[in-house]
Amino acid sequence: MQLKTNLAIVAALGALTACASGVTPPRQEMEDARAAITQARPVAVKEAPAELINAEEKFGQAQAAMQAKKYEQARSLAQQARADAQLAYTIAENVRVKRQADEASAANQTLRQELERKGEPERKIQ
Amino acid sequence: MNFNPRLTVIAAALIAAGCAGTPVSNQAIDQARATYQQAAADPQVQQHAQSELRSAAGALADAERMAKENADGQLVNHNAYLAEQRARSAMRIAETRRNEGAVAAATEERRRIQIEARDREIAAAREQARQAEAAKLQTEQQAKQQVESARLEAENRARLAEQERLQKDTQQSELAAEVKRLQTELADIQAKETERGWVLSMKNELLFDTGKATLKDGAQRALNNVAGLLSKHRDRSIAIEGFTDSTGTKELNQRLSEQRADAVKEALVARGIEPKRIDTRGYGPQFPIASNDTPVGRQLNRRVEIVIPPS
Numbered sequence: 001m002q003l004k005t006n007l008a009i010v011a012a013l014g015a016l017t018a019c020a021s022g023v024t025p026p027r028q029e030m031e032d033a034r035a036a037i038t039q040a041r042p043v044a045v046k047e048a049p050a051e052l053i054n055a056e057e058k059f060g061q062a063q064a065a066m067q068a069k070k071y072e073q074a075r076s077l078a079q080q081a082r083a084d085a086q087l088a089y090t091i092a093e094n095v096r097v098k099r100q101a102d103e104a105s106a107a108n109q110t111l112r113q114e115l116e117r118k119g120e121p122e123r124k125i126q
Numbered sequence: 127m128n129f130n131p132r133l134t135v136i137a138a139a140l141i142a143a144g145c146a147g148t149p150v151s152n153q154a155i156d157q158a159r160a161t162y163q164q165a166a167a168d169p170q171v172q173q174h175a176q177s178e179l180r181s182a183a184g185a186l187a188d189a190e191r192m193a194k195e196n197a198d199g200q201l202v203n204h205n206a207y208l209a210e211q212r213a214r215s216a217m218r219i220a221e222t223r224r225n226e227g228a229v230a231a232a233t234e235e236r237r238r239i240q241i242e243a244r245d246r247e248i249a250a251a252r253e254q255a256r257q258a259e260a261a262k263l264q265t266e267q268q269a270k271q272q273v274e275s276a277r278l279e280a281e282n283r284a285r286l287a288e289q290e291r292l293q294k295d296t297q298q299s300e301l302a303a304e305v306k307r308l309q310t311e312l313a314d315i316q317a318k319e320t321e322r323g324w325v326l327s328m329k330n331e332l333l334f335d336t337g338k339a340t341l342k343d344g345a346q347r348a349l350n351n352v353a354g355l356l357s358k359h360r361d362r363s364i365a366i367e368g369f370t371d372s373t374g375t376k377e378l379n380q381r382l383s384e385q386r387a388d389a390v391k392e393a394l395v396a397r398g399i400e401p402k403r404i405d406t407r408g409y410g411p412q413f414p415i416a417s418n419d420t421p422v423g424r425q426l427n428r429r430v431e432i433v434i435p436p437s
Contacts, residue, residue, distance in 0.1 A: 076200075076204045079204075080204065080208065080211070083208050084211060086211070086215050087212075087214055090218035091218055093218075097226055097229065098221075100225070100229045104228075104233065105228070105232050107232075108232055111236060111239045118246070
């Protein structure tokens with residue numbers, strides 16, 4: 001009798017663990033992850049490839065988990081894929097804008113130098 | 127391109143999780159908390175990445191709560207991971223906003239530089255115009271000055287010419303006056319003003335013995351006076367011309383008239399007149415001033431003339 005109760009408790013506990021299948025398929029999480037990757041891919045493929053690969057791999061794993069009806073696992077993986085994709089996107093955007101800032105700054109320097117150079121002959125006029 | 131080492135800690139914890147219970151990785155939560163605090167400390171994250179930061183905070187709170195409730199390590203690590211990634215995203219967004227600000231500032235700077243360049247060009251153009259104007263003014267003034275000094279010079283020249291003319295007129299009048307005085311003093315000298323200048327005519331009888339070319343004593347006074355007149359007008363040159371009547375041969379008369387002219391020149395030179403001022407010519411019976419048919423006329427033709435040309 002003791003053993004059956006223990007087994008029941010363990011089984012109940014087992015049911016509560018994360019490894020047990022979730023009730024509903026995480027369709028929203030999968031959609032969010034897919035959208036985030038789609039947004040990130042055009043800019044991140046060049047500027048943040050590692051993070052992008054991360055996201056896409058995780059999403060692939062999430063899809064596999066969906067197939068296997070391991071919904072909790074799929075949900076977690078989808079959430080992580082989404083976070084990875086968002087990070088890839090922000091990294092790539094930052095690189096893009098920083099490049100703009102650097103180019104603008106360099107252009108200004110050149111412009112300033114040219115202005116100073118042009119100014120030289122003026123001072124020689126007596 | 128290099129993998130974040132922090133990720134591998136958390137990812138390894140996740141991958142290692144099977145369906146069995148996973149130990150809670152304090153390291154994963156500590157890592158996520160540290161990253162989150164770094165993000166939260168940045169005021170620009172608060173300003174521009176609020177929702178990302180909140181989302182990270184939520185995941186971190188979940189992870190901590192689950193750790194306290196002894197939930198499965200995989201779940202804890204999963205939330206720690208989400209917190210970590212979201213915090214990093216938030217910080218990256220803030221960084222992007224800062225760079226966007228830098229781009230805007232650079233655009234403004236560029237505009238300022240262009241305006242300054244234009245201002246300098248304008249100033250340079252104005253300066254050039256001013257200098258050109260000043261140079262033009264200077265040239266005009268110089269031209270005016272030149273005109274003025276040319277005018278003054280012309281005035282001076284005119285005045286000097288007038289003075290010279292007056293002086294010559296005065297000299298001419300003085301000479302005329304003296305000649306007239308001479309004439310009144312010595313009735314023997316005839317003076318006439320002709321287009322050749324003053325012509326003093328003296329009869330041969332006054333100066334010479336008949337047929338001779340030597341001067342008589344009586345000629346001295348007349349010659350003194352002529353010399354005196356000439357010495358007062360040192361700039362004048364004169365011509366002494368001898369004439370005879372038509373009696374006798376032309377050759378004889380020619381020679382005689384030349385010799386008489388020379389004799390008069392000698393006498394004037396002896397009285398201090400420079401020889402180079404004196405030209406002598408003999409014309410013989412040429413250029414009679416009266417008819418040679420009458421004795422009076424012949425006497426008149428026998429003469430010596432001293433010509434004083436105008437200066």
